[in-house]
Amino acid sequence: MSIHLLSPPSDLEEEIQPLFSNEYMLEFFKKFCISIQSRMWGVKKAENAKFGPEDFLKVVFYSEITGRSIPNASERLNKYLLSKQKGKRKIYADGRKARKSPHQTEVNKCLKKIGLQKAKHILRECLDGQLIEARELGLVLKKVHLIIDFTEHSYYGKRTDKRIKGTNRGKGTKKMRHYLAFSIFSNGLQLFAGLEHIAKGQDKAPVIINFLQHLLQLGFEIEFVMIDREFYKVELLQEIKRCKSDVLIPAKSYENIKRMIKEYIKGTGKRIRKYTITNAPGAKKNFSQVMYLILRAKKGYTLKGIKKAVKNGKVSLDDAVKLIYSVMTTRKPSGDTSSWANRTSKFYKKRWNIETGFSDLNRMGRRWKSKYDNTRYLDLLVRMLLYNSWKINRAWLEKHQKKGKKRHDWTLQDNQDLLVEKFLAV
Numbered sequence: 001m002s003i004h005l006l007s008p009p010s011d012l013e014e015e016i017q018p019l020f021s022n023e024y025m026l027e028f029f030k031k032f033c034i035s036i037q038s039r040m041w042g043v044k045k046a047e048n049a050k051f052g053p054e055d056f057l058k059v060v061f062y063s064e065i066t067g068r069s070i071p072n073a074s075e076r077l078n079k080y081l082l083s084k085q086k087g088k089r090k091i092y093a094d095g096r097k098a099r100k101s102p103h104q105t106e107v108n109k110c111l112k113k114i115g116l117q118k119a120k121h122i123l124r125e126c127l128d129g130q131l132i133e134a135r136e137l138g139l140v141l142k143k144v145h146l147i148i149d150f151t152e153h154s155y156y157g158k159r160t161d162k163r164i165k166g167t168n169r170g171k172g173t174k175k176m177r178h179y180l181a182f183s184i185f186s187n188g189l190q191l192f193a194g195l196e197h198i199a200k201g202q203d204k205a206p207v208i209i210n211f212l213q214h215l216l217q218l219g220f221e222i223e224f225v226m227i228d229r230e231f232y233k234v235e236l237l238q239e240i241k242r243c244k245s246d247v248l249i250p251a252k253s254y255e256n257i258k259r260m261i262k263e264y265i266k267g268t269g270k271r272i273r274k275y276t277i278t279n280a281p282g283a284k285k286n287f288s289q290v291m292y293l294i295l296r297a298k299k300g301y302t303l304k305g306i307k308k309a310v311k312n313g314k315v316s317l318d319d320a321v322k323l324i325y326s327v328m329t330t331r332k333p334s335g336d337t338s339s340w341a342n343r344t345s346k347f348y349k350k351r352w353n354i355e356t357g358f359s360d361l362n363r364m365g366r367r368w369k370s371k372y373d374n375t376r377y378l379d380l381l382v383r384m385l386l387y388n389s390w391k392i393n394r395a396w397l398e399k400h401q402k403k404g405k406k407r408h409d410w411t412l413q414d415n416q417d418l419l420v421e422k423f424l425a426v
Contacts, residue, residue: 051102056110059102064382071104108370116197116374123381127193128218130388131184135220139395140186145224146215146245147183147190147354148208148231150198152176153380157371162199177376180204182211183354184220189395190353192384197377205236212243224248224331226351234279234287237330241289246331248348251275251293261321264295264303265310271295271303272333272341291328296345298323360387 063073081100090098102110134140154170155177167176182194194211198204208231215222222245229250240247251257256275263269273293279286297303301323309315315323327345334340361383370376 051106053110055102056107059104059107060111060378060382064379064386070107074101074104074107077101108375111370111375111378112372114374114378116377119374119377119381120196123195123377123384124214126381126385127388130385130392131191131193131218131220134189134191134388134392134395137392137396139189139392139399140184140191142219143221143223144184144186144215145226145350146193146212146222147185147351148225148227149181149183149351149354149358150228150230151179151181151358153179153376155371159371162201163197163373165200177373179380180207181354181358183357184215185350185353189391190357191388191391192357195377195380195384197373204231205233205239208236209239209243212240212245216243224329224347226348228351232277234277234289237277237289237291238287241330246329247291248327248329248344248351250348251326251328257293257326258321260293261295261324261326262317265307265317265320265324267307272337275328289330291330292333294327294329294341294345295324296327296341298325357387 059070059074059077062068062077063070068076078099078101085100131140135142152167152169153176154167154173155164155175156173157164157175159175163177164175165178166174168174170176178198180196180198181192184191184193193215196207196211198207208227212222212225222243224247225240225245226248229252232249232252237247237249260269260273260275264271271294275291275293276288277291278288295303297306303324306315306320306323310317310320327348329344331344361380370379
């Protein structure tokens, strides 16, 4: 089947090539289609219904593949299917012309029927499959690191419920949807592993622990859980430690922390310090967790250079404190403590991989404009699956190229023809 019947070659090169490079990318859609149909509908097409579940999925998938909006994808796909039709196009009594692909309003109605909980089940099933596949291919190891962070998506509607939060970082709006994303990092590969829509006032700790336990049930072992300052809660740190995992988290600028940094600069304190954090005073139960504080100089500086500059009077003590940041971990120092401190504090920078992943997700075409939480959640779901497919595929190719194994070198035309053939055969 010729691809140019569906889209001009210039569009395809710009839209499809960044997402797909060989047959692995295409198999993902077939698996996803089976999973989403079984969970979204579970019923056969009604007798009088013109379009079935597979017709709506074709529009959704084509929209995500090419990065186009639902209306645009619906019209382009309809135009292609009509070009293959023989005979005249049926015209109804009210003047409407018969379509071969569902209209955008019908697609949106169909997507609204999927509740947020169903969407979460679909996400979990598909992402779990990708993580297990990456492990079976030897791309990730049994021991992984878990990265947790928030991502914000601006909201421009009129809703004021708990699932819509306030923000001062949105463009043209003061509202947003807040998502908690989970990502694993292993063997140099970062993959999205989960997503939760966080409501206003919702406690994040149970969500994190539940997901941590889910990864353990999949057979993974989690070495480090890397989180940001906003997760600074002693109860959460204790629960993570009970799951036989260690935490890496930046320290807050408390007075005790600043005092320890000053002591180190003066030479009266060590680079690694034991630090006990407790919950807020007056709580029903008292919790405490022993942490190890590691000092590290900011980019462009060294700890020795900062200490020397203060000693020579070139930099004030207060200014020197601003050039040093601190990271805390529940893991006890081992071996050469200086080397251990360098490795551990430097490794925390891997947490920025999830920020890079968020940027890649946002570059995958346009976000759907929908006021419904489940529809926006499904949009993020497909983007995450596409991102993981791209990362797994690239890592697999690099691994086998290093081993010197021969492989079929797929051309863009091969990919395009196969993509349309499988896509329309769903």
